[in-house]
Amino acid sequence: MLRRLTKDQNLMLPLPDDMPSVDPSSFEFCPGCKVAFCSKQCLKNAVGQYHSAVCTNGDPNHPLVKLDELWRNIHYPPETTSLVFIVKIIGLVIVSGKIPEIFGEFYQTVEKSGNTHKVLQPEFIAQLDMLRDGLLQIFGENSLVQQILTRENFISLIALIGMNGQGIGTSSFADYCKRLDNLPLTKDEKDNLDNRMEKLYDKIDEEVGIFTNVEGTGLYELQSKLNHSCQPNVQIVFGSSNHELSVVALRDIQQGEELCISYLSCCQLDSSRHSRRKFLLQNYLFECECMKCEAQKNDPDVTSDEEEDSEEEMECS
Numbered sequence: 001m002l003r004r005l006t007k008d009q010n011l012m013l014p015l016p017d018d019m020p021s022v023d024p025s026s027f028e029f030c031p032g033c034k035v036a037f038c039s040k041q042c043l044k045n046a047v048g049q050y051h052s053a054v055c056t057n058g059d060p061n062h063p064l065v066k067l068d069e070l071w072r073n074i075h076y077p078p079e080t081t082s083l084v085f086i087v088k089i090i091g092l093v094i095v096s097g098k099i100p101e102i103f104g105e106f107y108q109t110v111e112k113s114g115n116t117h118k119v120l121q122p123e124f125i126a127q128l129d130m131l132r133d134g135l136l137q138i139f140g141e142n143s144l145v146q147q148i149l150t151r152e153n154f155i156s157l158i159a160l161i162g163m164n165g166q167g168i169g170t171s172s173f174a175d176y177c178k179r180l181d182n183l184p185l186t187k188d189e190k191d192n193l194d195n196r197m198e199k200l201y202d203k204i205d206e207e208v209g210i211f212t213n214v215e216g217t218g219l220y221e222l223q224s225k226l227n228h229s230c231q232p233n234v235q236i237v238f239g240s241s242n243h244e245l246s247v248v249a250l251r252d253i254q255q256g257e258e259l260c261i262s263y264l265s266c267c268q269l270d271s272s273r274h275s276r277r278k279f280l281l282q283n284y285l286f287e288c289e290c291m292k293c294e295a296q297k298n299d300p301d302v303t304s305d306e307e308e309d310s311e312e313e314m315e316c317s
Helices: 002-006 039-054 063-074 077-095 102-113 124-141 143-148 153-162 172-181 185-210 273-284 291-294 304-316
Strands: 166-167 217-218 234-237 246-249
Touching: 002 185, 039 077, 063 077, 063 124, 063 217, 077 143, 077 217, 102 246, 124 143, 124 153, 153 166, 153 217, 217 234, 234 273, 273 291
Parallel strands: none
Antiparallel strands: 166 217, 234 246
């Protein structure tokens, strides 16, 4: 995977013995489009649920291939997997002949809270219309798909994925990084390892963009009800390196206490109140009023970068 992401076929990892091994002998490939599935049963389930309606049959000029290329030119992380997810939903509707009932509850959540996500801002509407038109050209003959892809419903679907979609982080590289963090290294060994890993991340960033450890997107009914806090008491974990999600407590939780996750990365959680709230407002369109933000409301309204610059200036003086 890393050789693909860095486009370096000679890439060698530090401490390679700690890299989780993946046995490709169990993989099963779709005979049409050659997409890999984890097992024969996984392929069988996919074909029976959605894949038979969206398989490109290996045609490089298939409209879905062209639409994917178009989307990759206009999207940005973490919407990397949104198009594939939408296509799978459409395939599910076509194969089953009905719109899953579960989407009714998800849509109600969107209607109550409003379309609050960055991809629904005016500057992206033309791109979303282009995506919707492309999907209609491919699947528009199906009457149920026509219902999903009315402009109003399509915007709601994008909002649904943007607000409640959970990035599925199951990459072996992420597991490898966690293992490295737990190794008993000396300070010099740790500094050397950090330096090599930083260069690796920079290489990935140069070639394909920021590595987000998101290999898919899913909608989870209970997880989607969790609100954000800059001082979360639970976190999302993919402990089995598959689609199974666990909500794990970060500390003791009192009876009746709301469960909250963080929409921010670990590094962002350590940033200033102003930086956190700025990111949340830009990306999720709400001003955070969690306990941590309220406790820090008298802090200076400067970003973390500005704080660092100020500290450097103080050191120089």
